Amino acid sequence: MPKPQTRARIFAVSLFLMGSGFFPLSAAAQSITVSDASMRLPVPGQSTSAAYFKIENRSDSAAVLQALACTCSKSAELHSHSSENGVMKMRREESLTLAAGESFTFASGGWHVMLKDVYKTVRSGDTVELTLSFAKREPVVVPVHVTSLFDEPDHQHHH
Numbered sequence: 001m002p003k004p005q006t007r008a009r010i011f012a013v014s015l016f017l018m019g020s021g022f023f024p025l026s027a028a029a030q031s032i033t034v035s036d037a038s039m040r041l042p043v044p045g046q047s048t049s050a051a052y053f054k055i056e057n058r059s060d061s062a063a064v065l066q067a068l069a070c071t072c073s074k075s076a077e078l079h080s081h082s083s084e085n086g087v088m089k090m091r092r093e094e095s096l097t098l099a100a101g102e103s104f105t106f107a108s109g110g111w112h113v114m115l116k117d118v119y120k121t122v123r124s125g126d127t128v129e130l131t132l133s134f135a136k137r138e139p140v141v142v143p144v145h146v147t148s149l150f151d152e153p154d155h156q157h158h159h
């Protein structure tokens with residue numbers, strides 16, 4: 001049984017190891033900010049939807065967003081939109097690179113997070129969690145506000 005003093009020292013050493021080796025870029029990871037995250041529920045009969053947010057890289061090095069996961073759906077993919085001969089096309093992207101200081105907005109008609117097989121238990125007004133995974137950085141977890149097409153004032157008196 002180690003004396004309290006020894007135990008305290010072991011604890012201090014393990015904290016040091018975590019700080020220096022296990023999460024070497026924790027300070028950098030904190031400088032990725034995500035705001036205004038929202039998703040709309042799939043329309044009736046569909047199970048696919050999209051999430052949008054604004055992301056800002058406040059760190060001094062490039063950030064590469066590589067993967068996403070949402071507590072609201074079976075899978076989440078990075079997608080872009082582009083117009084080819086007047087036809088909007090959606091494409092799956094491997095990653096999004098943000099230079100130091102750069103910000104980027106995911107929005108309808110542009111880059112979005114494609115949510116596939118959205119769980120039926122998710123309701124309008126809920127808050128779900130989106131996890132953004134980066135190359136050589138800790139993941140960032142953000143709350144996402146769930147909305148529905150039927151939230152719109154136009155639809156509320158249709159009964």
Ligand SMILES: [Cu+2]
Nearest residue numbers: 079090112114
């Ligand atoms: Cu898509």
